Amino acid sequence: MKPTATALQTAEDPADTGTQQIRDAIRDAIVERRLSPGTKLSESDVGNLFNVSRTLARAALQALSYEGLVSVEKNRGAFVAYPSPDEARQIFAARRLVEPGILREAAARVTPSQIQHLKQLLLEEGRLMGERGQTARRAEIKASGDFHLTLATISGNAIMQRFMDELVARSSLVIALYGQSTISSCGHSEHGDILAAIERSDLDEACRLMLHHIAHIEADLDLRERKSVGLKEAFEP
Amino acid sequence: MKPTATALQTAEDPADTGTQQIRDAIRDAIVERRLSPGTKLSESDVGNLFNVSRTLARAALQALSYEGLVSVEKNRGAFVAYPSPDEARQIFAARRLVEPGILREAAARVTPSQIQHLKQLLLEEGRLMGERGQTARRAEIKASGDFHLTLATISGNAIMQRFMDELVARSSLVIALYGQSTISSCGHSEHGDILAAIERSDLDEACRLMLHHIAHIEADLDLRERKSVGLKEAFEP
DNA sequence: GTGCAAAATATCGTATACAATTTAGCCTTC
DNA sequence: GAAGGCTAAATTGTATACGATATTTTGCAC
Numbered sequence: 001m002k003p004t005a006t007a008l009q010t011a012e013d014p015a016d017t018g019t020q021q022i023r024d025a026i027r028d029a030i031v032e033r034r035l036s037p038g039t040k041l042s043e044s045d046v047g048n049l050f051n052v053s054r055t056l057a058r059a060a061l062q063a064l065s066y067e068g069l070v071s072v073e074k075n076r077g078a079f080v081a082y083p084s085p086d087e088a089r090q091i092f093a094a095r096r097l098v099e100p101g102i103l104r105e106a107a108a109r110v111t112p113s114q115i116q117h118l119k120q121l122l123l124e125e126g127r128l129m130g131e132r133g134q135t136a137r138r139a140e141i142k143a144s145g146d147f148h149l150t151l152a153t154i155s156g157n158a159i160m161q162r163f164m165d166e167l168v169a170r171s172s173l174v175i176a177l178y179g180q181s182t183i184s185s186c187g188h189s190e191h192g193d194i195l196a197a198i199e200r201s202d203l204d205e206a207c208r209l210m211l212h213h214i215a216h217i218e219a220d221l222d223l224r225e226r227k228s229v230g231l232k233e234a235f236e237p
Numbered sequence: 238m239k240p241t242a243t244a245l246q247t248a249e250d251p252a253d254t255g256t257q258q259i260r261d262a263i264r265d266a267i268v269e270r271r272l273s274p275g276t277k278l279s280e281s282d283v284g285n286l287f288n289v290s291r292t293l294a295r296a297a298l299q300a301l302s303y304e305g306l307v308s309v310e311k312n313r314g315a316f317v318a319y320p321s322p323d324e325a326r327q328i329f330a331a332r333r334l335v336e337p338g339i340l341r342e343a344a345a346r347v348t349p350s351q352i353q354h355l356k357q358l359l360l361e362e363g364r365l366m367g368e369r370g371q372t373a374r375r376a377e378i379k380a381s382g383d384f385h386l387t388l389a390t391i392s393g394n395a396i397m398q399r400f401m402d403e404l405v406a407r408s409s410l411v412i413a414l415y416g417q418s419t420i421s422s423c424g425h426s427e428h429g430d431i432l433a434a435i436e437r438s439d440l441d442e443a444c445r446l447m448l449h450h451i452a453h454i455e456a457d458l459d460l461r462e463r464k465s466v467g468l469k470e471a472f473e474p
Numbered sequence: 475g476t477g478c479a480a481a482a483t484a485t486c487g488t489a490t491a492c493a494a495t496t497t498a499g500c501c502t503t504c
Numbered sequence: 505g506a507a508g509g510c511t512a513a514a515t516t517g518t519a520t521a522c523g524a525t526a527t528t529t530t531g532c533a534c
Binding site: 289 | 487488489490494495496497
Binding site: 279280281291295311312313314 | 514515516517
């Protein structure tokens with residue numbers, strides 16, 4: 001199955017120059033699950049989709065491999081990353097390690113207007129949860145990650161922000177692969193609880209809630225190998 | 238000033254294929270301070286040095302830019318990164334945020350043979366401190382970072398390890414730019430203290446020492462803007 | 475019809491070529 | 505003598521070309 005035009009059609013209309021646009025478009029497609037793990041991303045196909053040469057397509061795919069969203073195998077090509085259960089555990093271990101610290105830093109620097117912005121995000125997230133349809137589902141996934149990313153932004157550390165970008169994106173992949181519950185962005189209310197704790201400057205509680213929140217997401221995963229499910233197992237439940 | 242052959246001559250002899258070798262060679266050169274911040278890295282020059290085309294040279298430089306060791310400016314080229322004081326602060330803030338957690342994880346999983354390996358590292362580091370000469374200095378810089386990187390390896394989380402790789406490498410750049418004391422890898426004994434605390438399973442103390450250690454390195458920095466020192470300031474101290 | 479070998483096809487790896495942009499030198503001008 | 509602008513050289517941005525490797529298909533034997 002090759003990536004179809006419909007799968008990547010976002011953000012492709014205006015004067016898009018450079019590999020950055022391509023990288024971002026593909027990343028969005030992966031994070032929003034329009035591209036499933038394991039999908040082959042041929043350099044030629046990507047190039048054609050965005051009307052650029054293989055050179056730029058290749059550069060974009062290379063960039064995505066540095067973020068762990070795409071895995072390139074020598075002489076075989078690039079594929080949407082298919083994180084192993086162990087990788088998945090490491091991703092969430094990294095988040096448990098990092099997010100409390102980011103939260104503390106963010107809480108120390110947060111301004112009233114930023115609190116307002118966070119509330120806005122939660123409102124939007126809640127609204128999307130009520131809606132039906134693919135589009136709403138994708139927007140909801142993004143909104144859920146945005147809460148964590150916004151905290152990283154508020155923390156004021158660009159390096160940690162970039163790191164969180166990577167972790168959130170890869171988390172989305174993991175959930176797509178191993179998530180069980182139909183509700184993708186479980187624990188919307190948990191975001192609200194965390195924000196409330198921040199507002200009353202109860203940092204320890206906020207961190208506790210954050211760890212609980214991450215554990216909650218992780219608990220919804222069924223971390224077992226799922227290699228090439230086209231075998232007999234499919235018929236023997 | 239262009240990168241001379243002597244500055245990059247390391248690891249260029251065998252059947253080196255792909256951009257990885259180039260990337261690693263340049264990274265080593267930056268981390269060991271054979272290349273100073275701000276040095277221009279022309280694609281053609283890099284390509285010629287390693288006897289490959291601009292294509293591969295460009296890919297290597299691109300990769301290094303993702304690690305923050307090289308900054309590429311559109312239509313102007315690639316330069317060895319010149320971290321701003323603010324960036325420097327963020328790098329060390331990130332280390333303070335992350336290293337205690339890594340340390341805890343590592344301490345929980347460390348095996349006797351790994352402890353032995355760490356001791357070996359410290360011994361080597363101490364030996365290098367006694368020696369004279371550029372070569373020993375470079376090896377010492379690398380050894381100092383290796384202690385932190387080995388802890389990350391022991392922690393068993395590949396993601397955190399890669400992150401620490403980046404942080405340690407960028408720290409080296411920051412120290413090259415803003416470090417004051419002649420002793421580059423200050424606090425060798427502090428590494429020993431941390432290891433000792435790990436051995437007697439005193440995690441809280443180990444973390445305390447780690448934070449102290451990072452603070453100690455940071456205290457040796459003079460974080461003031463140093464833009465293009467070819468101006469009048471050079472004559473008005 | 476099945477299995478293997480070999481050709482054909484597709485895709486990647488790397489180099490080269492050309493266009494676009496920046497930089498440097500030089501001349502003119504005030 | 506300094507400032508401005510024009511041309512030429514150098515450097516980067518992007519596309520194309522060609523050889524190498526993997527994959528698929530074909531054809532033949534069994």
